[in-house]
Amino acid sequence: MRYQSILRSVLSTAVLPSAFAAALFLGGCAQPQSNMSAPSLYSQLGGEKGITTVVHTFLINVSKDPRINGRFAHANLAHLQIALVDQIGELSGGPQVYTGPDMYQAHKNMHITDAEWKAFMQDFCNTLKQERVAPLAQQELLGLLTPMKSDIVGH
Numbered sequence: 001m002r003y004q005s006i007l008r009s010v011l012s013t014a015v016l017p018s019a020f021a022a023a024l025f026l027g028g029c030a031q032p033q034s035n036m037s038a039p040s041l042y043s044q045l046g047g048e049k050g051i052t053t054v055v056h057t058f059l060i061n062v063s064k065d066p067r068i069n070g071r072f073a074h075a076n077l078a079h080l081q082i083a084l085v086d087q088i089g090e091l092s093g094g095p096q097v098y099t100g101p102d103m104y105q106a107h108k109n110m111h112i113t114d115a116e117w118k119a120f121m122q123d124f125c126n127t128l129k130q131e132r133v134a135p136l137a138q139q140e141l142l143g144l145l146t147p148m149k150s151d152i153v154g155h
């Protein structure tokens, strides 16, 4: 009895915690390897070529959307196309560098409304589907753009 209780206390204080620690350690090692083998968002979007196609189709779709096309009636679309490709390239892990104004500066005094934001994001989402971007990559990219809302809307 005495040896059994000693054994039990040794197991619970030494062996089980270290087995648990080893499991945690091994679990922690396995994860980064599987993440490293996953393709980057940039490559899932098809690199610069794929992103350029998405942005081009998006600007066509925006220009057909009566909810927001008035906003872009006098815009320099060639410049906007380049800026968006650089911005999305950089955001998704590509070599591009966005050198334009930050999102607050770029949209201030435009008084963009919540409804216009929704229309813009809906057009973007539909464009990603239209260009057959994989669903997880769609979500990831939309997740990178969504936090910009507070800098863009209502100023």
Ligand code: HEM
Binding pocket: 068, 071, 072, 074, 075, 076, 077, 079, 080, 083, 084, 087, 100, 101, 106, 107, 112, 116, 117, 120, 145, 146, 148, 149, 152
């Ligand atoms: C995540 C959402 C958005 C992103 C990433 C974005 C990005 C940009 C960028 C990079 C520029 C160019 C800045 C520069 O170089 O001067 C720009 C300009 C502009 N954006 Fe946005 N924008 C977003 C949402 C919106 C929304 C919702 C609207 C209105 C419905 C809008 C309307 C405009 C307009 C009118 C310009 C000026 C274009 C010009 O005159 O050349 N943007 N945006």
